[in-house]
């Protein structure tokens with residue numbers, strides 16, 4: 061296993077306050093050699109990467125979430141505290157790089173002093189030295205190093221300054237860990253705290269006093285404590301009359317009192333902060349009226365991007381795969397293996413890659429908004445609105461990311477401190493139409509909605525497309541509101557968010573973030589799509605016993621009786637073969653359940669297969685309707701990708717018993733609603749399970765969304781038919 | 782009797798005042814970690830578009846607070 065080797069490498073953690081520039085330095089040190097870590101047996105994802113020292117030796121670099129202190133209020137901050145207090149943790153670092161924003165050093169050292177008291181080997185990297193020198197800030201690193209008792213290096217993650225020195229210092233630290241013997245705590249424990257840590261050392265043999273103190277503060281939720289240990293800690297807290305919150309504040313203030321003078325002595329700062337560009341921009345961007353208007357304009361731009369701009373590369377990818385599979389078919393000749401390649405594997409791969417332009421474009425826009433610092437403003441502006449619906453201002457980021465893909469969107473909810481608000485965000489995010497729904501929408505809308513102008517300006521098809529998004533967002537909010545009414549817990553909830561300085565995006569960060577998300581999609585959802593597509597091919601190619609060959613024989617006979625020409629015969633035979641296959645049988649048995657929604661058994665198969673990943677829908681229909689008709693009109697193929705062909709084939713489809721056309725406006729709308737509301741993505745369910753800690757919420761989400769989709773689709777079908 | 786303190790919602794736009802203390806313990810913990818300390822100067826920059834959230838400035842950093850959060854920071858008159 062590759063991980064075995066990784067485990068033996070020294071582990072270096074990156075810590076610091078939010079916006080200190082951790083990710084920038086992390087990206088700089090690891091480049092593309094990063095992964096969202098699945099260390100064995102770890103339930104939370106943390107980003108790790110491989111870094112290399114000038115000497116050639118390597119280390120695993122761990123990017124911890126940004127936090128202000130080891131007294132956390134959100135689950136990603138809790139993660140930092142949980143790892144740092146548990147030397148047995150897989151992520152427990154051998155050394156730390158502490159990234160501090162040197163332009164605000166007096167508020168970036170609190171966490172550092174806490175980590176020092178845990179006796180962890182730390183290097184202080186004073187980041188943003190480029191901005192600091194522009195502002196006329198002068199740092200005496202030697203003095204700082206002397207006073208704090210650790211190596212201090214001025215760096216710039218953006219300008220890549222001094223990184224080599226940071227690395228060699230770090231390597232030195234990893235090689236000579238004996239320094240740890242002389243432990244001089246930064247914070248002097250109070251008498252009460254001393255008694256307490258003595259008691260904890262005695263009972264749980266935790267030697268480091270500050271670690272003991274932290275464990276007592278957090279014992280209710282720390283995951284590595286055993287039940288019996290928690291009881292011991294409970295007893296200590298009660299007998300010593302331990303006031304956790306008060307003590308935390310006192311300790312924090314005491315630390316400030318100690319390090320503020322140190323900062324003042326070693327940093328020369330110009331007297332006042334002038335009014336900056338950020339203030340001028342915010343006067344417009346967070347303006348009472350202008351702010352929301354600009355936000356809506358930005359969202360429309362994003363919408364435009366997914367609807368319009370990504371169409372070209374998508375068509376190109378589909379056409380490319382079409383040509384490739386034709387070439388494969390002609391090169392290999394007929395046979396089940398060729399079919400497996402073209403209809404199973406290539407069709408599946410095309411189904412995956414076709415989403416890449418959209419996902420990439422969306423995450424490009426989102427990560428630019430995040431990089432420049434705009435997202436924090438959105439959180440500020442819409443916090444109140446989101447709270448009405450049981451969420452938090454921070455949920456906006458999840459919902460916006462959800463328009464690309466629900467998986468990273470749900471992971472981004474970790475910054476929400478309040479569990480209920482976070483849970484609601486996780487539960488409703490999948491309602492936002494993700495990019496996987498777009499091809500489904502496009503096919504169905506193209507089929508049922510005429511391309512006419514409404515009111516002179518709007519294209520009817522775009523209007524319906526837009527309404528599908530509106531439906532998703534609206535349902536998300538309604539569901540949030542309903543869950544809020546239902547859950548009602550009283551747990552403190554915070555906004556308290558720092559609004560960072562506006563900055564030009566650092567493109568390296570942007571590209572890496574887009575790359576990371578695309579890779580995660582292709583590797584995660586992609587695998588499922590590919591497997592489903594192969595299974596589907598097999599199910600529609602083979603049938604029970606001799607069913608397929610029997611069906612072929614009778615179909616040929618009937619075709620001769622009906623005097624069909626050769627193409628018609630071919631299609632007719634394929635139809636019959638499909639009906640006789642495993643997939644056909646399954647779809648048929650499934651038909652009564654979906655008939656009230658206006659669907660036939662073919663749609664049934666498509667629905668069934670797309671429960672793993674909804675993007676399979678179009679692929680399935682393409683497989684179901686296209687089989688054997690590959691020799692169709694030349695014009696058909698050159699003009700457009702499979703979609704147009706698929707549409708024309710779907711148009712002539714009729715119910716086998718009544719002879720009514722299947723794809724009426726009512727059916728198409730009903731399907732649209734179904735796809736907008738249903739939970740059809742294994743990857744999302746898996747990530748919901750991981751982020752909520754149990755299958756309970758994932759199952760509930762699945763059932764609730766499916767029922768909503770079913771009845772929503774049913775209602776729409778009744779209204780329009 | 783005259784109140785001996787104010788809170789952020791009492792401040793006018795661009796007005797500033799020194800903090801005395803924070804009444805809510807959990808919030809105090811969070812805000813002190815972010816650098817809102819007793820005795821620092823808080824400037825009210827603006828309120829949010831919908832409902833009341835406050836955009837404040839503390840020693841050159843900018844923080845957004847909810848109404849309840851803003852109201853729990855006691856300021857000198």
Ligand SMILES: Nc1nc2c(ncn2[C@@H]2O[C@H](COP(=O)(O)OP(=O)(O)OP(=O)(O)O)[C@@H](O)[C@H]2O)c(=O)[nH]1
Pocket residue numbers: 076077078079080081082083084085125126127187188189190191215216217218219431432563564565566569
């Ligand atoms: N001028 C300057 N800007 C920097 C430097 N390093 C990072 N930045 C910018 O600072 C902002 C925050 O950087 P990130 O790397 O996202 O910060 P972070 O610490 O990972 O933030 P969280 O992910 O919120 O914890 C980004 O806009 C960066 O481009 C630097 O050395 N100089």
